[in-house]
Amino acid sequence: NAGVTQTPKFRVLKTGQSMTLLCAQDMNHEYMYWYRQDPGMGLRLIHYSVGEGTTAKGEVPDGYNVSRLKKQNFLLGLESAAPSQTSVYFCASRTLGKQFFGPGTRLTVL
Amino acid sequence: AQTVTQSQPEMSVQEAETVTLSCTYDTSESDYYLFWYKQPPSRQMILVIRQEAYKQQNATENRFSVNFQKAAKSFSLKISDSQLGDAAMYFCAYRRGSTDKLIFGTGTRLQVFP
Numbered sequence: 159n160a161g162v163t164q165t166p167k168f169r170v171l172k173t174g175q176s177m178t179l180l181c182a183q184d185m186n187h188e189y190m191y192w193y194r195q196d197p198g199m200g201l202r203l204i205h206y207s208v209g210e211g212t213t214a215k216g217e218v219p220d221g222y223n224v225s226r227l228k229k230q231n232f233l234l235g236l237e238s239a240a241p242s243q244t245s246v247y248f249c250a251s252r253t254l255g256k257q258f259f260g261p262g263t264r265l266t267v268l
Numbered sequence: 269a270q271t272v273t274q275s276q277p278e279m280s281v282q283e284a285e286t287v288t289l290s291c292t293y294d295t296s297e298s299d300y301y302l303f304w305y306k307q308p309p310s311r312q313m314i315l316v317i318r319q320e321a322y323k324q325q326n327a328t329e330n331r332f333s334v335n336f337q338k339a340a341k342s343f344s345l346k347i348s349d350s351q352l353g354d355a356a357m358y359f360c361a362y363r364r365g366s367t368d369k370l371i372f373g374t375g376t377r378l379q380v381f382p
Contacts (some may be wrong), residue, residue, distance in 0.1 A: 191370075200272070200359050200372025201313075216369065248313065255301060255363075257370060259313035 160184055162260035164249050170266045171239045179234040179263050181249030189252035190232040191216075192224060194245040195262070201248060207232055239267045270295045272362050274373035281350045282381050288335075289345045289376045291360030298322075299365030302336070302343045307375070308356040316358070319343065321365075347378075355380045 165180040181190065188209045193201040193216075203216030207226040221243060223235045232251075236243060244267045249260040271294045281287035293302070304316040319327045319336050326334050331351075335344045347354055360373040 198374060200361070200374050201370070202372070203369050206369070246311065250313075255318070256315060257313075262311040 162249055162251055162258050164247075164260040164263050166263060167261065168264050170268065171236075172268050173240060175239050176235070176237050177239065177265075178236075179247055179249075179265075181232045181234070181251075181260060182230055183232075183249075183251040183258070184230060185251060185253065185258065186229070187251035187253050187258075188229070190226065191250045191252070191257070192222070192232065192234045193248045193250065194218065194243075195248060196245050204234065204247075239265075241267045243267050270297070270300075270362055270364065270371050272360050272371050272373040274360055274376050276376045277374075278377045278379070280379040280381060281347070283350055283352060285350055286346060286348045287350055287378065289347075289358050289360075289378065291343045291345070291373055293341050293343060293360070293362050295341070295362065295364070297364050301363045301365065302334075303361040303363070303370070304332070304334070304343075304345045305359045305361060305372075306354075306356045307359065308353075313359075317345065350380050352380050352382065354378060 162183045191206040192204040205224040207213045210229040213224045225233045247263045250257045273292045300321045302319045306314045317329045331348045357375045359375045361370045
């Protein structure tokens with residue numbers, strides 16, 4: 159049981175490049191989330207999903223897209239990366255009120 | 269809108285001593301949950317303790333306990349018998365009962381000195 163995993167762990171992009179972050183969970187959770195964490199701030203919700211095939215916007219959705227084609231996977235896409243998207247990205251899944259977090263992805267946009 | 273405020277950017281404590289981390293929140297809801305998460309240098313977010321707003325009894329998990337003052341909208345975390353492994357960032361978080369979104373405070377960095 160790996161819990162919540164994220165791929166990749168680190169990535170450096172140039173402005174304008176695109177990329178996809180992958181989150182996978184093997185706990186059969188319905189709910190999944192993407193957060194970003196910036197220095198001096200708590201985690202902020204980007205997008206979330208309440209089940210396969212559904213997604214919804216969180217607090218800071220601009221510049222990101224998500225997809226939940228399979229229950230166990232939640233993808234976060236950056237179509238045209240900007241320096242303001244330099245951050246640490248966390249994925250989480252939830253059951254019974256408890257959220258389980260992945261180890262995070264450190265993304266730097268130059 | 270709901271907000272979570274942690275007014276202590278940094279705290280320090282001697283090993284084996286007790287420390288209290290503060291958190292206040294603002295909400296007009298009656299059904300909600302409060303959480304404390306620990307984030308060590310590994311970046312992993314670890315749930316420390318959780319409190320349901322409808323419960324009057326303060327939650328306790330081993331050396332960790334909360335002081336939940338609903339009227340004052342205060343939710344502090346007390347760590348007893350502090351250990352070196354307690355050193356981390358601690359985040360207070362709020363979740364409205366009917367939705368799913370966690371709202372985090374800005375965190376408190378706890379240092380533990382031997």
